[in-house]
Amino acid sequence: MAKDIPLQTLDAVRQPIETANGLPNAHYIDPDVFNVEKQAVLCANWAGLAAAADVPELGDAKPIEFLGIPLLLVRDRQGQVRVFQNICRHRGMILVSEAKKIEGAIRCPYHSWCYSTEGKLVSTPHVGGPGHNTHDAIDKSLLGLIEVRSHIWFETVFINIDGNAAPFEEVHADLIARWSDFDQPMYHGGADSTFTLEVKTNWKLAVENYCESYHLPWVHPGLNSYSRLEDHYNIDEKGKFSGQGTLVYRQLTGDDGAVFPDFAGLDEKWTEGGEYLTVYPNVLLGVQRDHTFVIILEPVTHEQTREHIHLYYASPQTNDALRAKNTVQWRGIFEEDVFVVEGMQKGRHSPGFDGGRFSPAMDGPTHCFHDWVAGKVAEHLGAP
Amino acid sequence: MTTLQDRLLAAHACDDRAALVGLYTEAADTAGDIDAACFFLTHAYVFALEEGDPASTTLFQRLKAEGRV
Numbered sequence: 001m002a003k004d005i006p007l008q009t010l011d012a013v014r015q016p017i018e019t020a021n022g023l024p025n026a027h028y029i030d031p032d033v034f035n036v037e038k039q040a041v042l043c044a045n046w047a048g049l050a051a052a053a054d055v056p057e058l059g060d061a062k063p064i065e066f067l068g069i070p071l072l073l074v075r076d077r078q079g080q081v082r083v084f085q086n087i088c089r090h091r092g093m094i095l096v097s098e099a100k101k102i103e104g105a106i107r108c109p110y111h112s113w114c115y116s117t118e119g120k121l122v123s124t125p126h127v128g129g130p131g132h133n134t135h136d137a138i139d140k141s142l143l144g145l146i147e148v149r150s151h152i153w154f155e156t157v158f159i160n161i162d163g164n165a166a167p168f169e170e171v172h173a174d175l176i177a178r179w180s181d182f183d184q185p186m187y188h189g190g191a192d193s194t195f196t197l198e199v200k201t202n203w204k205l206a207v208e209n210y211c212e213s214y215h216l217p218w219v220h221p222g223l224n225s226y227s228r229l230e231d232h233y234n235i236d237e238k239g240k241f242s243g244q245g246t247l248v249y250r251q252l253t254g255d256d257g258a259v260f261p262d263f264a265g266l267d268e269k270w271t272e273g274g275e276y277l278t279v280y281p282n283v284l285l286g287v288q289r290d291h292t293f294v295i296i297l298e299p300v301t302h303e304q305t306r307e308h309i310h311l312y313y314a315s316p317q318t319n320d321a322l323r324a325k326n327t328v329q330w331r332g333i334f335e336e337d338v339f340v341v342e343g344m345q346k347g348r349h350s351p352g353f354d355g356g357r358f359s360p361a362m363d364g365p366t367h368c369f370h371d372w373v374a375g376k377v378a379e380h381l382g383a384p
Numbered sequence: 385m386t387t388l389q390d391r392l393l394a395a396h397a398c399d400d401r402a403a404l405v406g407l408y409t410e411a412a413d414t415a416g417d418i419d420a421a422c423f424f425l426t427h428a429y430v431f432a433l434e435e436g437d438p439a440s441t442t443l444f445q446r447l448k449a450e451g452r453v
Binding site for chain 2: 103105107114122123125126130131132134
C-alpha cells in the first residue's frame with residue numbers, strides 16, 4: 001500500500017551521506033510506490049516531456065502519453081509550444097491520434113468540435129440541433145482545451161502537471177545561472193541526432209547512474225584513455241540538482257580534422273570542461289563547448305523506462321559525417337550503461353538489499369537525488 | 385454523371401477535406417430549405433476550419449446571417 005511507505009525509511013535516506021541508506025527496494029519494484037512517486041515527484045514538479053524540436057513548425061502537433069495521461073504537444077500559430085490534455089471537452093474523445101500538421105483547427109473526430117492551436121474552442125457544430133451551432137448551455141469561452149503548465153528551457157518542454165510548483169525559473173534558478181553561458185541558441189542536429197533506448201529499469205536508476213562518475217572507469221573503459229576518474233568532480237547541490245563534471249573534455253574530430261563550431265562567448269573553463277547534470281526529476285543534460293545533449297526519461301512503468309536522447313549544436317548547419325560520428329559515440333556510451341541500470345533493477349528484487357550504502361567521496365550526487373526524492377515523497381505523504 | 389451524394393461519399397472515403405468544403409457548400413446552395421442549408425453549411429464550415437481554408441470566413445458569415453453561430 002502506497003500509504004504504508006514507512007517515513008522512517010525516508011528519514012534514513014535523508015541522513016548525511018556517511019550514514020544514509022539509499023532508497024529502499026519498494027521505490028523501484030512496487031507499483032503502488034511508483035504511483036505515489038508519480039504524484040509526489042513527477043506531477044508535482046517540472047518533469048521533462050519532449051524536445052521542442054518534436055514540433056518544429058507552426059501547427060505541428062504530436063500526441064504523447066506521459067504517465068498514462070494523454071497529452072498533445074502543439075506549436076501554435078504564434079510559434080509558442082503548448083501542452084494540452086489530448087481530449088475533447090465534449091465527450092473526452094482523444095483529439096489527435098498521430099503526429100500531424102494542424103492546418104487550421106483541431107477537429108475532434110467524434111462530433112467535430114473544433115479548437116484553435118491556442119486551445120480555444122471555436123466551433124460546436126449542431127450543438128443546438130441540426131444546423132444550429134450554439135446553445136445557451138454551452139459557453140465556448142469556458143470549454144477550451146485543458147492546458148498543462150509548461151516551460152521551455154534547454155530546448156526541452158518541461159511540464160508541471162499538478163500546476164502547483166513554483167515557477168520553473170525560480171525552482172531552477174541556480175542551475176540556470178550555473179549554465180548561463182549556454183543560454184543561447186542551440187540547434188537540434190535533426191533526425192540523425194536523436195534516438196531512443198528502451199530500458200528495463202525504474203527511471204530513477206537511470207538518473208542515479210548518470211549523476212555519478214564513480215562507474216566511468218569500469219563501465220566506460222574507453223573513456224579512460226583521456227577522461228580518467230580523477231579528472232571528474234561531483235556536483236551535488238542539495239535540494240536542487242546533481243551530477244558530475246569533467247576537466248578534460250576533448251572535442252570530437254572528423255577524419256579530415258574537422259570539429260564542431262563552439263557556442264559563442266563561453267567562459268574559458270569550458271575549453272576543456274564539460275558538465276552532466278540532472279534537472280530533477282527526469283531530465284539529464286550535458287554541456288560541452290561544441291555540443292549539448294538532452295535525455296528525457298519517460299517512466300513507462302515502475303520497471304520500464306524509455307530514454308529519449310537529443311543532440312544539439314551551436315550552428316544550424318554542421319558537418320554531416322562528424323554529426324553522425326558523434327551520435328554513434330554517445331549512443332555507444334549510453335548503451336554501455338544499460339546493463340548497469342537493468343542489473344540494479346533486478347537487484348532491487350533481492351529482499352536483503354537495504355537501499356545500499358554510499359561512498360561519501362564518490363556518491364554525493366546520487367545521495368543528493370535520493371534526498372530530494374525522499375523529501376518530495378515525505379512532503380506528499382504529509383510528513384511533519 | 386455522379387450525383388452530389390456520390391461525390392460526397394467519395395470525398396469522405398478518401399478523407400479529402402478540401403473537396404468536402406466545396407461539396408458541402410454545393411449541397412447547402414441546392415438545399416430545399418434553410419435548415420437543410422445550414423446543416424450543410426455547418427459541415428462545410430467545420431471542414432474549412434480544420435483545413436485552414438479561407439472559405440471558412442464566408443461560411444461563418446452565412447451561418448451568422450441565419451443566427452446559427
